[in-house]
Amino acid sequence: xxxxxxxxxxxxxxxxxxxxxxxxxxxxxxxxxxxxxxxxxxxxxxxxxxxxxxxxxxxxxxxxxxxx
Numbered sequence: 455x456x457x458x459x460x461x462x463x464x465x466x467x468x469x470x471x472x473x474x475x476x477x478x479x480x481x482x483x484x485x486x487x488x489x490x491x492x493x494x495x496x497x498x499x500x501x502x503x504x505x506x507x508x509x510x511x512x513x514x515x516x517x518x519x520x521x522x
Contacts, residue, residue, distance in 0.1 A: 487499075
């Protein structure tokens with residue numbers, strides 16, 4: 455089984471892609487999405503994001519296990 459570090463070492467940089475610029479842009483988008491949300495709305499928003507991530511990771515794991 456490949457460790458996460460081994461996996462990361464196999465990833466090649468994307469020519470012309472500025473990860474710091476992307477991070478700043480995405481951070482600003484998230485701040486705009488969350489502006490004016492109450493604490494309860496923010497918690498629900500984050501729950502939806504986490505649930506979506508769990509579903510994505512589960513599907514990815516199933517696809518990887520089917521490839522083996």
